Structure formats: C-alpha cells, structure tokens
Amino acid sequence: MKRRRALFVHLSRIRLMVKKFAIVLLFFIAFVMMLFNKTDSFFIDKTSSVAANIFFPIVDLLAVPARVVSGTLNYFYDFKNIREENKKLREENRELVIRSSRVTALEIENHLLSNLLNYVPPEGASYSAARVVAEEGDSFSHALIIYTAGNKTVKKGQIVLSDNGVVGRIERVGSVYSKVILITDINSKIPVMIENSRVRGILSGDNTSVPKLIFTPLEADLRVGDKIITSGVAGIFPPGLPVGKISAIENGVIKIKPLGDLDRLEYVRIVDYHLADISYEEDIAQAVDLGE
C-alpha cells in the first residue's frame, strides 16, 4: 500500500514536470515564431497564407448577416439624404465641367511640351476592385483582408485605394485572400510629395490614425492643410494619387490625416502599375535614399 502511494506521488510529480516543460516549450516555440517573423521567413509567410485561407472564409461567412443589416440601414440612410446629395452633386458637376475644359487645355499643352522634350511617359496603371472581408486592426497593427480570388494581377507592394485616396498597399497575396497593410500601420512606408510645393518625403505609419511625414528637407515650407500625393519615386506607385492632408506640425513632427475613410471600407481598388518583380522593401529603401 505504501509502495503504491509512493508510485502515485512519483507519477504525479512526473506529470507536473511534463506540464511545466510543455509550457516552457510552447513559450519557446512562440518566441521562435516571432524571430522567424522578424526575418521575413518564407515558411512563416506560407504558413500564414495557408492558415488565412482556412480561417477567413469563416469570417466572410459570419459577415453575411452583418452586411445585410448594414446594407439595409445604409439604404434607408441614403434615401433620407438623396435630395440634399442631388443638389450637392449638381453644384459639383457644374464646377467639374468648367475644370474639365481647363484640364483638356493643360493636357494638350503637356503633350506639346512632352514632345518638345522627347519625354517618355510611364506605362499607364490599371485598376481592379476587391471586397473587404475582415478588418485586422487593433492596438498592434492596422490591416485589411480583401477577397482577390481569380485576380492574377494582384502583387505584393501594389497600392490600394478607396474612393477618396490611398489607404494602403498589398502585403501578402494568397490564392483567395490578400492582406493590405494600411498607411497607418507601423510597417507602412510610402514615397509621397506635397502637391503644390512638390517637396518629397516618406509617409510613415506609427499605429496612430495620423501617420508621420518623414525625410522632408529642413527648409521645406510646409503648412497645415497642404495636400499630400504619391510621388512616384522608385516607380512602384503611379504619381499623383491623393493620400492625405497635413493635419498638424508639432515639434518638427508632421502629421498627415489620410483622405481615405479607413474605418468604413467595404470595397477597395488595387492599382496595377505593371511592376517588374522587384522587392517592395528595396524600392522603399531606394526612395528613402532619394528623399534624403
């Protein structure tokens, strides 16, 4: 009897040790995963991609009732504001007609000047639309998952737009779903310039809702309200896409308010700039060098 009790105590001690060892082992695996993640390992990328293709269809399915409710509410909301919106659109249209004639004149002038300088224009961009499946943002990251099944033109590094402007870039391309890093995410770096002064810089996300503008010349004349557009430096994005406006300049830190509505995205547009297959990070490093 005494021997059996001793054996039982011994076994429970072993079990406790195994449990403790398992905890340590699992913590170790988690840290190793983080290390692999830091080095942009192909293995981690592949695992994330495969797992995302398993889990996101479930989120997509669960989102159906939410989309129906939100669509119905939006329908009634739009109906309520339709008269006011109509009036606003008519005014806008009047202004645009005037501006359109000016743009045509400028286009002709531009064409003539380009011919004069033997200027070769960059290849035109094409656009494709994608539905937002999940919002991945939290305190530690800002991202979206979009449905891109069947779209062969989607590539890592391509820029993503909303109705109002740039919202992010493609970070990972899967067979069904792709991940978009928002411009507010800490990993986001986009070459931009001030629309009027043409001062260049890099828009750098910092996980707040207002990313920073970095690598701008010290003597640059920057003002709150200045519009920021993509610069097209390094040839990864088309130039001239609207990004945001300077919202504050405090202690040398320039904060940009994005024009794209990052919290109400249902559909986005992906810009295919017919890139050669070059690493996005290399291009940004090149753009940073140019900015400096």
Add this chain to the structure above:
Amino acid sequence: MREDLKEAINLSIQKILPFLLSLLFIFCTYIPSGVSVSHVIRPDVGMICVFYWVLHRPDLFNLFTVFFLGFVSDILSSAPLGSDIIAYLTIYLVITNLSSFFVNKSFQAFWYGFGFVLVLVEFLKWLIVSIFYTEFLPLERLLFTILFTIAWYPVVSFFNDAARKYLMNDEG
C-alpha cells in the same frame, strides 16, 4: 452501435465546445462593422475566453488549446506571429497559479480579477511587440483596447456561462 457512435460524437463536441465558442467570438470581432474606430480598437475576446475557461473548466481548455487559440488569433490579426500565443500562455500561467484565489468568489471578483490580469498581459504584449518593431507603440490605443475588453467581459461571460451550464447539465 449507432447509439454508441452518436454518444461518442456528442461527447467529442462537448469537449471542444469551449474552444469552438472562443473561436466564434474571435472570428466575430474581425467582421467589418463600418463603425468608426472599429478597425483599430477591438475587444480582445480571446483573452476573455482563455481567462474564463481556464478558470472554470481547465479540463476542457488545456495548454495546447490555449496555444492553438493564440495561433488562430495571431493569423487573424496582423500583429507579429507568436505575440498572441505568448499573451494567452501568460494568462494560462497566471490563472493556473491563482485559481485558488477565485474559489467561491462573486462575479464582480472575477471581473476585477480579469481586469488585473488583462492589464498585465496587454502591457507584456505591448512591450514584446515594441521590442519586435524596435519602436514604442502608442499607448492610448492600448488603454482603449483594455477598457473596451473589460467592458465586453460580462457579455462574453454570459454566453460562456450558458455553454458551461449546458455542459454541466449534459454531464449530469
């Protein structure tokens, strides 16, 4: 034979019910809601579920379940892979060592206890992710996430309670 098989399936479902419920909660938080700030501040329901089930039914929510739930959460979020696993395992470690403290305590005590553990774990995660990015992440968002998660605790616990009662009834 068929009855036996049915019972075995039923038993298996019961065993994984807490895990499935936790997964469902996590998936639901990633549905685009169109609500302002929903894309940056979301309740960390995975932490609520790990806290609840490790405390109430550790037999159905073991170490490997916690690890896998953390892995799923990492895949869904864009945070570095492994950060949620570390956070969930830390909750597991804290709760398994403090479970005696929660015996015969009221709901409020569980809620306060969860708040305390959440603050600890979220700051640990913030520190780890900040080291990962070699840059301190903004703290305001983290504080809102903590408050938001604490506010969601009674709602998630209500459903977890219902599932736990169902399991208890079924087990006789």
